[in-house]
Every structure is written in structure tokens, then in C-alpha cells.
Amino acid sequence: MILVGDIGGTKTNLGLYRSQGGDNNTLLLDHFICDTFLNSDFDSLDILVNEFIKKHTCDIDSAVLAVAGLVVDGRADITNLSWVIAEEQLREKTGIATIKLINDLKATAYAVPYIEDSGRFSLNEGVSPEHGTIAVIAPGTGLGESFLTWNGDRYIAYPTEGGHVDFAPRNPLELRLLEYLLSSYEHVSYERICSGIGIPNIYTFLRDKEGFDEPDWLKNKLSACSDSTAVIVNSALDEDSYCKLCKTTLDIFVSVLGAEAGNLALKVMSRGGVYVGGGIPPRILHYLNNGLFMTAFTAKGRMSDIMSEMPVHVILNPRAALLGAAHYGVNLCGGVPCRRILP
Numbered sequence: 001m002i003l004v005g006d007i008g009g010t011k012t013n014l015g016l017y018r019s020q021g022g023d024n025n026t027l028l029l030d031h032f033i034c035d036t037f038l039n040s041d042f043d044s045l046d047i048l049v050n051e052f053i054k055k056h057t058c059d060i061d062s063a064v065l066a067v068a069g070l071v072v073d074g075r076a077d078i079t080n081l082s083w084v085i086a087e088e089q090l091r092e093k094t095g096i097a098t099i100k101l102i103n104d105l106k107a108t109a110y111a112v113p114y115i116e117d118s119g120r121f122s123l124n125e126g127v128s129p130e131h132g133t134i135a136v137i138a139p140g141t142g143l144g145e146s147f148l149t150w151n152g153d154r155y156i157a158y159p160t161e162g163g164h165v166d167f168a169p170r171n172p173l174e175l176r177l178l179e180y181l182l183s184s185y186e187h188v189s190y191e192r193i194c195s196g197i198g199i200p201n202i203y204t205f206l207r208d209k210e211g212f213d214e215p216d217w218l219k220n221k222l223s224a225c226s227d228s229t230a231v232i233v234n235s236a237l238d239e240d241s242y243c244k245l246c247k248t249t250l251d252i253f254v255s256v257l258g259a260e261a262g263n264l265a266l267k268v269m270s271r272g273g274v275y276v277g278g279g280i281p282p283r284i285l286h287y288l289n290n291g292l293f294m295t296a297f298t299a300k301g302r303m304s305d306i307m308s309e310m311p312v313h314v315i316l317n318p319r320a321a322l323l324g325a326a327h328y329g330v331n332l333c334g335g336v337p338c339r340r341i342l343p
Contacts, residue, residue, distance in 0.1 A: 002329040003052075003063040003096065006104060006321035007045065008279075009081050009141030010196075012037045014052045015319070016060070017326040034319070045085050046093035053094065062098035064329040065090075066107035066321045068142055070161055076101050102328060103159030105146035108277050108315070109136045110157045110324035112148065119317040120275070121285055124294055126311030131155075132272025137162075137261045138315075140278040143191040143198070147268040157324075162264055163191040170259060170296075173210075177252070180205045194257040196280065199229045203249045212245040233283065254287050258296030265310055266303060273311035277321075281314045288314060 006013040015034040035052060042048040045065070053060070067085060069078040074087035090099050112134055131150035138144040143163030148155040167188045169175045181188045181201060192198050206212040221231050236246035257276075265274050274297075281288060298307040317323070 001058055001060050002326050003049075003060045004322045004325040004329060005049070005063070005065040006107070006319075006325070007039075007065060007067045007078065007081075007085070008104065009068055009078065010039060012039055012045070012048055013319070013322060014049070015322045015326075016056060016058065017322075017329070034322070039081055039083070045083055046090050049090065049094050060096050062100070062329055063090075063094075063096045064100050064102060064107070064325040066102055066104040066325045068104045068140070068144065071101045071103050071159070074101060100329070102325065103144075103146070104321050105136055105138055105144035105277075106157045106159040107321045107324035107328065108138060108144070108275075109134070109146040109148050109159075110155075110327045111317075111320040112136060112275050112315075112324075113155050114323065114327070115275075115313075115315060115317060115320070119315070119320075120313040121282075121289075121316055122311070122313050123276075123289060124297075124308070124310065124312040126273065127309045128272055128311050133268050133270045134272040135261070135264045135268050135270035135274045137257070137264055137274065137276055138278030139195045139198075139257060139280045141196045143189075143195040143260075144278065145264055147264070147270060148272075162267075163195070164189040165263075167193060167256075168259075168263075170299075173252075174256070176209065177202065177205050180209050190256065190260045194253055194260060196229045199232055199249060199253055202252050203228070203232050203245065206245055206248055206252075212248065214245055215243060217241070218243060218246070233280070237284065237286070250284065250287050251292060254284070254290075254292045255296045258293035259299070261293075261312070262297040262300055262307055265297070265307065266300060271310060273313060275313050275315055277315040279318075282316050282318070285314060 002017045004015050013036050037048055067076045067078055069076050076085045087099050087101055134148040136146045145160045145162035146157055148157045167190050169178045178188055181192055192201055207214050218235055222228050225231050232246050232249055235243045236250040261274055298304050300307050
């Protein structure tokens with residue numbers, strides 16, 4: 001039995017998986033054991049994990065926890081969360097003998113080779129050679145990036161902190177956006193724009209510097225809600241009440257995300273495909289599929305033809321990080337690499 005976790009900047013998903021060995025080695029999810037917690041309700045991760053263990057009494061062989069931040073020597077500082085997480089402390093506080101922290105995008109990447117057609121939405125079918133390098137980019141609270149390479153036997157995932165590279169504007173509007181953000185931040189990364197924490201930055205830029213009107217109904221919604229990103233995105237998607245400010249915000253988000261996905265694809269030459277994960281993309285498939293994303297993705301000058309051949313898919317399975325963490329956990333415990341992962 002493997003305890004797996006997906007610890008983001010806002011919420012934590014915990015699940016229990018059991019591995020079933022044999023010739024058709026699989027991972028099976030116990031559908032009755034998968035819970036979501038708000039991080040703000042807990043002072044530390046060990047308290048949260050113990051709450052989960054108390055609720056679901058069982059023998060846990062190991063734990064693999066995917067965290068939204070850099071993991072060094074068994075310790076993680078979460079980029080958009082005040083917790084400091086350490087494997088040794090978690091072992092002491094939870095009683096689980098084997099605990100491994102991995103980057104959340106590394107976990108998501110490990111799930112990618114097992115995602116079936118029904119678990120993804122294709123923005124570009126492309127042409128993919130067997131065992132080609134795969135890139136993963138995921139806007140959630142922050143912006144995560146990772147990639148996978150084939151080692152002759154299986155795919156190996158590598159985490160990065162690519163979401164924190166310098167934002168590179170591509171047109172006068174994005175230049176003005178950069179100038180606006182530089183007045184508030186010493187360093188402007190892609191995460192400051194194409195992420196859950198970035199969407200309000202685009203919105204305020206358009207409202208305060210570009211003269212976009214903020215309707216009273218929208219102003220009231222924002223003042224009454226602590227999650228401005230959700231309000232902005234939902235208002236952009238609402239067909240009954242047109243809001244140019246919110247729709248333009250989402251247009252810029254999608255275009256910048258497409259450009260950075262293309263940057264990542266070029267850097268690792270991901271001819272095996274680019275997978276767009278995270279919590280935001282499945283909610284805005286219409287925007288991702290309206291041409292803005294792929295136009296920005298492929299607009300790479302002399303490399304444009306290569307980019308247009310790369311497959312691009314949106315991950316629809318909300319448990320991808322948990323599935324990848326479980327796969328990693330089987331290998332951690334000496335298990336056979338899984339041929340299938342069943343949701």
C-alpha cells in the first residue's frame with residue numbers, strides 16, 4: 001500500500017494505491033480512499049497526513065509526496081506555501097518508514113506515458129517518433145515544468161524550475177505588461193503571468209494601465225471573493241455576461257503559456273510530445289483550442305516547421321500527479337515498472 005500526495009500551493013490531494021504484480025503489473029486505485037484538503041486549514045504537512053491516516057486505518061508500506069517546489073536532500077521549500085517539508089521529520093511524525101519527496105511536475109511526468117487517449121485532449125496531433133523526449137508544462141497556483149527521456153528501458157522524469165525563467169515579451173502589449181510588473185517585482189518570470197497567481201497580474205495591468213473597463217458586477221464579485229483568479233476565469237468563460245477585460249486577460253494568459261510551452265519544447269527537443277497539465281487548462285479547453293496557444297507555440301522563426309510537427313496534449317486526468325507518484329513508489333519499493341496505471 002502506497003500513500004501518495006500532490007501538495008500544491010493551495011490544496012493537497014492524498015490517496016492510497018495498492019500495486020498488483022504479475023505479468024500484467026498494474027497499479028490499482030482504491031476509489032474510496034482519495035481526499036482533498038485545503039492547506040490553509042493545517043499548520044504543517046505532517047498534521048495533514050496524520051489526519052488522513054487517522055481517517056483511513058491501514059498498513060502503509062511507503063509514501064511518495066509530490067510537492068510544488070524544489071526538493072534538495074529530502075527537503076522542500078514550497079514556492080507558494082509557508083510550509084517547510086522534510087522527509088526525516090515526516091517519518092518521525094507519521095510513523096511511515098519510507099517517505100520520499102519529489103517535485104510535483106516530476107510526478108506528473110511519470111504518469112504521462114500511461115495516459116490513454118480518453119485522459120487527454122489533443123491541441124495538435126503532430127508526428128511522434130517512438131521513445132521521443134516528452135515535455136510537461138503545468139499552470140496551477142504556480143507554473144511547473146519537467147521532461148522525460150527514454151533510457152532504453154523506460155522513461156525517466158526530470159524536474160526543473162523553468163517557470164521562474166525571465167519572461168520574454170513578444171509584442172508591444174507584452175512589453176508594456178513587463179514594464180508594469182517590473183514596477184512591483186524585482187524579477188518577472190513566466191510564473192508571474194501564466195499561472196493562478198499570474199492571472200490577476202494580467203487583469204490589473206489591463207484595468208489600470210490599458211484602460212479596460214471593470215463592470216460594477218465584476219468589481220462586486222471580486223471584492224466578495226478571496227480567489228480573484230477563479231472569478232476572472234469564470235467570468236471569461238461565462239457566455240451570458242460578456243466581459244472584455246476578463247476575456248482579454250485569458251487571451252494573454254493562453255498566448256504567453258503557448259509561447260513558453262514552445263520554449264520548453266525547443267530546449268529539450270520534445271519530439272515525443274508536449275503535455276499541458278495543471279488545474280487551469282482542463283477548465284479552459286475552448287480557449288486553448290481557439291488557435292492562440294498553437295500560434296504562439298509554433299511561432300519560433302526558423303524552427304516553426306519543427307514545432308508544428310510536435311504533438312501537444314492537455315492532461316484531463318486531475319489525478320495525474322498522484323498516479324505518477326504511485327508509479328515512482330512502486331519502483332522505490334523494488335517493484336516491477338508498471339505497464340498500466342488504472343485510474
